[in-house]
Amino acid sequence: MELYGSFFHHQAGKLQALTMEERDHLLPIMRSAQWVEVVGRDAIYKEFIFKDFNQVQITLSTHDCGGLSQRDISLATFIDQASVL
Template sequence: MITKLTAEERKSTLAELPGWEPTVGRDALHKSFKFEDFNAAFGFMTRIAIKAQELNHHPEWFNVYNQVEITLSTHEASGLTQRDIELARFIEKVSAGATRS
């Protein structure tokens, strides 16, 4: 059974994931990234796609040229779970070279 994060888990998790913000109107996290160019943004997305496939947990995202917006939520739980946190931590590791947009 997949369970949502508790209020305390949310608070401590957000403290360790700088720039990730709650999504207005739903139980999700969101962050925007900006890269030098399209190639860097697409490479970033490719690394995430490989990890997401391994985890069988896929992000919602949007890309235009050098910008990538990512929203994480677990649809089966209708909200945030440890799956989202694991993927967010990975995203943070591979986001070197990105700036907050």
């Protein structure tokens, strides 16, 4: 439960799309974690395959800012951590 609370607690505030500098820094990190950029859309995608659940496909983008935001990066990181529990 602590993992969930810490994620949602830090997500308040005005959402802004990632700047070019943030993208240049964060997207290579996301690619190294097997997140891919969605062609034709400002979003990231990853497919998870589990032994006991088959698969989950996730696409992240923030509607309020029209593309990727820090919230998407934080959620992707949270999902990666939760997927190994």
